[in-house]
Structure formats: C-alpha cells, structure tokens
Amino acid sequence: MAEIVVKDLSKTFDGRSVIKDLNFTVSKGEKVAVIGPNGSGKTTLIRMISLLEQPTSGDIYFTGEKITGAVEKWRVRRRMAVVFQRPPVLNTSVYENIAAGLKIRGGNRRNFATWIEGVLRDFNLSELRDKNARRLSGGEKQLLALARALVLEPELLLLDEPTSNMDPENSALAMKAIENTKATVIIASPTDAVHRQMNRTITI
Numbered sequence: 321m322a323e324i325v326v327k328d329l330s331k332t333f334d335g336r337s338v339i340k341d342l343n344f345t346v347s348k349g350e351k352v353a354v355i356g357p358n359g360s361g362k363t364t365l366i367r368m369i370s371l372l373e374q375p376t377s378g379d380i381y382f383t384g385e386k387i388t389g390a391v392e393k394w395r396v397r398r399r400m401a402v403v404f405q406r407p408p409v410l411n412t413s414v415y416e417n418i419a420a421g422l423k424i425r426g427g428n429r430r431n432f433a434t435w436i437e438g439v440l441r442d443f444n445l446s447e448l449r450d451k452n453a454r455r456l457s458g459g460e461k462q463l464l465a466l467a468r469a470l471v472l473e474p475e476l477l478l479l480d481e482p483t484s485n486m487d488p489e490n491s492a493l494a495m496k497a498i499e500n501t502k503a504t505v506i507i508a509s510p511t512d513a514v515h516r517q518m519n520r521t522i523t524i
Contacts, residue, residue, distance in 0.1 A: 459487055476504050
C-alpha cells in the first residue's frame, strides 16, 4: 500500500501556477528526493503534504486517507514530522528543544531522559545540550531540528533542504540518520549527493 499518493495536485499564487497537475506515489518506507530548479515548487509541495498549505486543486492521500482539507489536521500531523531549511527553534536549551516535541505529543517513554541523551550523542549535540538553541549556527539549528523530528519516530518525514547550511561532517551525520530511519522520507534538495542516497527521484 502506498504511504503517500499525490493526485492531480496544483497550486497557484496570485494567478501564477507553481505546481500543475502533479501525480506520484511513495511506498511505505521509501526514501524519495524531489528535484527541480528554484521556484519549481519543491517547498510548496512539502508544505502541502504537511498540511501547512492548501492546494488550489487535487488531492493528497496518506495511508489511504484523503488528507486534503482535513478537518482534524492535528491528528494527521502527529504522524508526520517536517524540517525546513530555516527551522524555527525555541528560546531554550538544545535539550529542551528536543524534548519539546515528545512533551507536546504526550511522550510517555519510561526512560525519557535517557532517550533524549542518546539522541544528543547520535547527533553530536551532547556538548551543546545546555546552550540556548537560538545561539546555534544555521547548520547546528538544522541538525537540532532533524534530531527533534526523528526523536518523534514519525511515520512520514518531510525535509526541505535539511543540510543546506551544514558543514560536511554534520551533513554526513544527518544523511546517515535519514538513511537509517524507518520513516517514509520525502526530501527536497538540489544537492546531487542527497539524490544519490535516496531510493528514487521525482522531478517537478
């Protein structure tokens, strides 16, 4: 069964067509790169799938359920995680940023603190655990945002140029984490190295 089905999807801004009649499917557990020139609608596509943007026409299905125009968006979004190129971070420590999503979603893990400490180690963020997240570099914020998303163990992970501001070491670390996740992944990025590490590419 397909995890995501995009059917005849179109988006228009102020009379200008950004995405027109887009169709594709993504299987459960598949990792797909979305490619296209600047302005082709990659970010808009990520925003529509994550229910942050309403399509002009067409439909999106998530595990067989039509989510276009969903009334209970929160119920659908709890099963997803999204990371944008310039991710917002909370005005608190790196540790609390990672913990925030679990707390909001009612995380009730027995070893809550141990789980987060493990994520900090996996993403080489242990030394930054008590630092205010807003004082991190752009690449560090991206790495933090990815860690914060993956700690939720989402069914669907949506990424918009998630490594664009990272140095090579952190970029490799992030891509390894993306490759190893059990989530279905849709990643929009112009980086050839990213495309080569995915199962398939979709051109828009």
